Ligand SMILES: Nc1ncnc2c1ncn2[C@@H]1O[C@H](COP(=O)(O)OP(=O)(O)OP(=O)(O)O)[C@@H](O)[C@H]1O
């Protein structure tokens with residue numbers, strides 16, 4: 001795997017809670033790549049949580065930081081990059097994502113709702129009606145996510161290890177198409 005990838009970065013995109021961070025770490029470990037999470041880099045650089053950045057600086061500032069981090073990250077090779085769920089909405093970010101292989105982790109909203117019901121670390125989901133909020137975000141983002149090189153629909157019973165294995169098994173066929 002490591003040989004056929006030739007150092008090309010893997011970018012995981014998709015909605016909040018779909019498992020980009022969890023699965024990304026497993027893939028990186030498996031193929032000997034380094035793991036980077038754009039959300040984690042932003043939090044470290046800003047010295048505050050994502051909730052605090054949204055509350056104190058606003059979403060627009062968060063999106064600017066996110067774009068800056070992505071621009072820096074794509075200068076490196078041999079990375080698995082877990083991105084924030086909204087990274088796909090800035091057109092400029094696609095010029096960076098297309099430097100690597102883009103993998104869309106997609107799962108039914110009900111699965112995401114179950115996972116994030118008790119999680120208050122995602123400012124965009126601090127809404128009385130989390131389900132409607134998720135649906136409306138997905139509706140806006142779906143056309144962008146669908147520009148990925150690989151679209152993986154995740155079922156409720158698949159473990160992060162299953163998903164990582166499925167991604168790695170599929171990569172050779174996407175590389176051939178390119
Ligand atoms: N396949 C899975 N099965 C069960 N739980 C999972 C699975 N993948 C992720 N989780 C759990 O769901 C939660 C969200 O996962 P994770 O943080 O990896 O999502 P994310 O896509 O990185 O979200 P964000 O865009 O907000 O960063 C975590 O608690 C994680 O342990």
Ligand SMILES: O=C(O)C1=C[C@@H](O)[C@@H](O)[C@H](O)C1
Pocket residue numbers: 015016039050083084085086087121122123124
């Ligand atoms: O889907 C989104 O817009 C977000 C997802 C998270 O990864 C964080 O980047 C932040 O909570 C925003």
Ligand SMILES: [Mg+2]
Pocket residue numbers: 020021022037039082083084
């Ligand atoms: Mg994440």
